[in-house]
Each structure stands twice: as structure tokens, then as C-alpha cells.
Amino acid sequence: MSRKQTNQPSDFVQKIKKFFLSAFVVLTFLAYFLHERSTNSSNASTSNAVANTSAVPTVIATSPGVVFKNGTYTGPSVDATYGQVQVQVAIQNGKIANVQFLDYPHDRRTSQQINSQVMPWLEQEAIQAQSANVDLISGATLTSEAFVNSLQSALQSAQN
Amino acid sequence: MKQTRMVMGMPVILEVIDSGVTGKIFDDVFGYFGYVDRKFSTYKPDSEISLINRHELTLEQASDDMKAIFMLAEQTRLETDGYFDIERKGLYDPSGIVKGWAINQAAEILRQAGFENYYVYAGGDIQVSGKNGQGQDWRVGIENPFNPTEIVKVLSLQNCGIATSGTYIRGQHIYNPKNNDQPITEIVSLSVIGPNIYEADRFATAAFAMESAGIHFIEKMEGFEGYMIDRHGMATYTNGFERYVSHA
Secondary structure, eight states, X not given: OHHXXXXXXXXXXXXXXXXXXXHHHHHHHHHHHXXXXXXXXXXXXXXXXXXXXXXXXXXXXXXXXXXXXXXXXXXXXXXXXXXEEEEEEEEETTEEEEEEEEXXXXXXXXXXXXXXXXXXXXXXXXXXXXXXXXXXXXXXXXXXXXXXXHHHHHHHHHHO | OEXXXXXXXXXXXXXXXXXXXXXXXXXXXXXXXXXHHHHHOTTOTTSHHHHHHTTSSOTTTSOHHHHHHHHHHHHHHHHTTTXXXXXXXXXXXTHHHHHHHHHHHHHHHHHHTTOOSEEEEETTEEEEESOOTTSSOEEEXXXXXXXXXXXXXXXXXXXXXXXXXXXXXXXXXXXXXXEEEEEOSSEEEEEEXXXXXXXXXHHHHHHHHTGGGHHHHHHHSTTOEEEEEETTSEEEEOTTGGGGBOOO
């Protein structure tokens, strides 16, 4: 409790966010390994039971110390009641660079009704500077005030 | 052949690849932008839009182009649930729709003159047609909103329009261009690819005003793709966007 009080609220929220993101990825990996094991095992239901109970809290508790290896990781296709969900996680420099949904509920009527009411899943990525040559560039227009200011400072630096 | 001129306080660039191109088409296209500026600039006291804003001219008395812009603006307002509106505090500022419209009209001048491979650029918004000087699709970068000297995406485009709406960085702060007193909360830039620059520009403007929901608005629109960058440098993009991305 005392640690929570000394932290800034925004820091705390950030940490919680990171924590859940880490936990999510770790759980995805765990589910993947369990899935791998279950396909090799003759008794799949035992493995699933482990995933749903005791193993989960243990993994969450250790997740902040986990270092992710670079690469692309595909989770198992998981039953989400109204359809299957499957994600792929790309790790770069030990961090999540991209989370892609390979499958999500879309084929059943119930899912379609639900999905029409909520926002669709869209892919995300961290922006990265590109070095390739281009013919031209699309960007937000500066207001004329900003343009004049920018031009003035550019001209000033050109004089120096 | 390529020329850049300053019109409406912003750079306008025209490049035509086709053989047989002469200086006349450049004069025609830049002349057209000058005409649009004289008619629609809210900075010019003698422009037609300024006369309307001072109630010295009614819409019924206005030119056909002015009537067309007001009609298109009203159509866009209805299509975007009011997120696009040229009326602000009792004054009309149609610049949010005029730029894309003017680029599209300029491209039409080129098309009617028989040209097939060209682009028209005005202040970050672009209409591309045919192929570039190397006979390939036009390679268009998306500007890094945090650093205008960088690009964060390379697209391969042909016969379509791309518009980017966004804030700009002034000092250390990011401001909403619509309200310079209020920093934008989440979204820094939104690029929209559409069937032409008129369509791409008006929906980019409206969707940007929707903040985080804007990219979902674009996702629902058939024939449009979008790439949205938030203030943390995370991009969210529509499901069909990837097919325009060049990895070469």
C-alpha cells in the first residue's frame, strides 16, 4: 500500500498497463506451450485444467522479470464462446512490436451481431522511421501561422 | 517535368511524366489553384467567401462553384454525423473541403488534356495517376508527425488520393490545429487513402475530429484505408491498409 501512495498516479497506471500487457503475453505463451503439450499428450483435458487454475497466478507474479526473445509467436486458437480467437505476437528488442489477430469471432450469427455493435479489431504497430526513397510525402498541413514561423526559423538558421 | 509554386500559403507541386508535356499545362493547373484561392480564401477580404461571411452576398447570389462547395460540405456533414462542419461561430470556412476538391479538379484538367501519369500535391494532400518516372506505382511516404524530416511508411499508389490530417509540433507541445489553446488528447495524425483526393481529404478531416474512433469510421467505409498515429507513436491501421505498403 505504501508503495502505491508514494508513486504518481500516472506512473502507477502506466505500471499497471505494462504489467497487464506483460501478463497477457506471458499467458499467451503459456497457453501456447500448454497447447503444444496437449497435442502431444493423450490427456488434453488435464492440461487445460492446469491452464485455467493454479498455473495462472504463479505466472502473473513472475511476469515483470520475464525477458521476451525476439521473433514472431503464434498463440493457439482459443474458444471464446462465440467463436475462435487466435493472436500472433511479434517481439523486437525484447518488446512487443505488434499484436495481430489471426482469427476472431466472425462466422456465427451471434458473433456477427455482437461485432456489428462493437469496434472491430485493428492492427497496431510502433511507428518506425523508413530510409527508402519516395516520390513525395503526405503530411498534415501546417497552418499559415505555423508555416510562416517555420519558414522564418528556417531562414534564420540558413543565415547563421 | 515538375514544378513547385506557393499557392494559398502552401506549396503546390505538379509532376507530369507523359511525353509531350509543355509549360502550358503547368500554367493552367497553377492558374486554377490561384482562381480557387481568390474565391475561397478567408484571409482575402475581397474573396467571395469573405463577402458571404460579411453578409454582402447571399448564397443564392453566389457563383456555381461556391454553391457546389456548400452543397458538398453539407453532404459531408450529414455523412460524418456532424464531425465535418464548415460553419464555426457563425462564419463559414470551407478550407477543409476546398483543398481536396481543388486538387481533384486540377487532376481533372490534366486528365482532360490527355495526360495519364502525374500527381498533384497541395499542402500534404495528393492525387496520383498512372506511374512514376521509373514506370512504377507512385511511392508516397507518410510523414512522421513528431519529426517532419522523417517518413514512417512507404506506400505504393496508383490512381487514388491520399490525405493526412493532423496536429503539428510547436516547441515541445502538440496542439489541435482547430483550437490552438487546447492540446489534442490522443491522436497526432491520420492518413486516409481513398478513390480520389476529394473523398480522402474530406473523410480524413472528419475522422481526425473523431479522435480514436476515427480509424474505425474509416474501417467501416468501403474503398477507404487509414493509418492513424497516436501521441505515443503507436499506429493503428485498417484491415486493407497493408496492401498499399511497400516493403522494397
